[in-house]
Amino acid sequence: MIIHFVTSETLPFSKTGGLADVCCGLGKALAHLGQEIIIISPMYKGIYSPSFEHVATLPVTMSWRHRNADIYKTVYNGATYLFVSELYYFNRDTLYGYDDDLERFAFFQLAYIEIVRRLNMRADIIHVHDWESSMVPLLLKKNGFSCKTILTIHNPAFQGNSDPSSLLNYFNLDLSNYYDGTCRFHDYFSCLKTGIMTADKVTTVSSNHAKELLADLVSYNEIGYIINLRKDDFIGIVNGVDVDEYSPAIDGYISKNYNFKNMRTGKRICKEKLEERFSLPPIKGPSLGIVSRLTEQKGLDLLQNVIPSIIKNDMRLYVLGSGDYHYQNMIRNWSKFYPNNIIYYEGYSTELSHLIYAGTDFFLLPSKFEPCGIGQLIAKAYGSVPIVSSAGGLYDTVIPFDGNNLDKAEGFRFEYSHPEQFVEIFDLVNKMYMDKSYEVLAKNSMKADSSWNAIAPKYLKLYQSI
Structure with a gap:
């Protein structure tokens, strides 16, 4: 044709x-x-x-x-x-x-x-x-x-x-x-x-x-x-997702190529490179990523509910993007108050976006509405476990963990109209990071075929x- x-x-x-x-x-x-x-x-x-x-x-x-x-x-x-x-x-x-x-x-x-x-x-x-x-x-x-x-x-x-x-x-x-x-x-x-x-x-x-x-x-x-x-x-x-562009096995932007078999080693090296990029010390908790336009659509207002969890559990959130002044200023201020836990790169960098996907353990997309979304698909390919709302294509593309489906689940999902669910997920995320069970979700994500x-x-x- x-x-x-x-x-x-x-x-x-x-x-x-x-x-x-x-x-x-x-x-x-x-x-x-x-x-x-x-x-x-x-x-x-x-x-x-x-x-x-x-x-x-x-x-x-x-x-x-x-x-x-x-x-x-x-x-x-x-x-x-x-x-x-x-x-x-x-x-x-x-x-x-x-x-x-x-x-x-x-x-x-x-x-x-x-x-x-x-x-x-x-x-x-x-x-x-x-x-x-x-x-x-x-x-x-x-x-x-x-x-x-x-x-x-x-x-x-x-x-x-x-x-x-x-x-x-x-x-x-x-x-x-x-x-x-x-x-x-x-x-x-x-x-x-x-x-x-x-x-x-x-x-x-x-x-x-x-x-x-x-x-x-x-x-x-x-x-x-x-x-x-x-x-x-x-x-x-x-x-x-274009797997020629977004595949950790062949990605030229990241410091260690990997697949689901050597994911732990590959992501550890990429995480260290991400820390080195911003001159940061290691942390006890998981690393989280956001690569997004900073607009109301992306559900960024919900982040204020989980900042206490991020600080309490010594997590680290990397944010890459630009957009509405309100959200840029909000995240910029957080990065000033919590310089080891909230890292903000204002603007866009292809290299850094790939490094965030590879060097983080979880990826956030708490969108208010999202016709499809591509960030969660890329995150899955890199073994960065997606935490998403149930809006639009996020519902279709992430099998949520329900407590009993560790062998199939790929991430976490919540209803945007119930922000308390978003907060509860962060407590579970920290627990699963500490006992390494989140790695099963990461490997499930990497095995899923999200390619064009x-x-x-x-x-x-x-x-x-x-």
């Missing part, structure tokens, strides 16, 4: 969140299954390489605007990447967060239509991702192309909502598409709603999150009502069903 991914970001070229991991990892896994994968994404600042092939310069009309899109091509991990270049729209310091984001991604999607039209690049499946490309199914139909399309909702909180006039102003579509309900959501035009209504199939990134979206008619601007209209064509497929190679056949089956 020829499969197009139309996405606003993709590794290894651009990334702000899990969407980039999905497009790269799933694309590579599908290519390994013999599919022809073409990933189309904007050429942001810093992506261009002289090794890229300039394919074409295509005219793009957006109402009264007339601009050119330069199309560049490269091949990576068996997939073809096509980049849409337009300096005004995409040569900026960050990927998102501009007042004209709707216009920018309208241009990107219209450029994709021109790629299909002028370069005669047809596909068996066109897979679009989140609001930034969710107008593509409707644009294809309005431009006379009969294509099978799938929309994956990675984060329903972002919907691309705007004034109805944007349909004509940015997408060359008349208001009949608004008045017939296709593009109308409440009293405005919504890109995400349009994609939900016009794609042949709609997916999200875990089966539990799919259930949450169907059941929740309040959150995410009441998008659940719209998803329920397509419930017969809506499923959840959990994300995977295990997930890709599910997408292929879905593609073939349309």
Whole structure:
């Protein structure tokens, strides 16, 4: 099959969140299954390489605007990447967060239509991702192309909502598409709603999150009502991990490679390296890790409930990330009060993230909501036992310890609405660390197959069903 991914970001070229991991990892896994994968994404600042092939310069009309899109091509991990270049729209310091984001991604999607039209690049499946490309199914139909399309909702909180006039102003579509309900959501035009209504199939990134979206008619601007209209064509497929990037057996960033057989030795050496990185003495208790955007979504408010346990039991928490000032300041202050127990690296470092996964005993993801989550999957691969809430894909991807299933359990899980459960887990964690029984959970986690190679056949089956 020829499969197009139309996405606003993709590794290894651009990334702000899990969407980039999905497009790269799933694309590579599908290519390994013999599919022809073409990933189309904007050429942001810093992506261009002289090794890229300039394919074409295509005219793009957006109402009264007339601009050119330069199309560049490269091949990576068996997939073809096509980049849409337009300096005004995409040569900026960050990927998102501009007042004209709707216009920018309208241009990107219209450029994709021109790629299909002028370069005669047809596909068996066109897979679009989140609001930034969710107008593509409707644009294809309005431009006379009969294509099978799938929309994956990675984060329903972002919907691309705007004034109805944007349909004509940015997408060359008349208001009949608004008045017939296709593009109308409440009293405005919504890109995400349009994609939900016009794609042949709609997916999200875990089966539990799919259930949450169907059941929740309040959150995410009441998008659940719209998803329920397509419930017969809506499923959840959990994300995977790129094992070429995240495997302690071959990871070049960590000081000792290991697998589940020599996990104890490997993680001990990596823990020592992590301590050395921050000039820290050894501690009696376990080491904990957080690698995350620091936002309300990630459940960071719950951390204040377990700080006393961390200090009392001489645990150590490493936090890597940035985000909302409130949470950055909160964790920064803790690190000043407890310099041996709370370690904060503000920002992001690929090397340090790998070292935290390898050098910690437990990994925290107490999210308020989490469509899938990737941190817990990476942590499992490295034998850092995940402690997660039951939100979204966290529920699907971590088998919780219940006191009687040590041979199967992979971590710990609690209900976000019951923070006392989170506190209770920390007492159990300390006990299991001291008697080494937590190592069974760590090995169970490492043995679980969370790779994209295990997930890709599910997408292929879905593609073939349309």
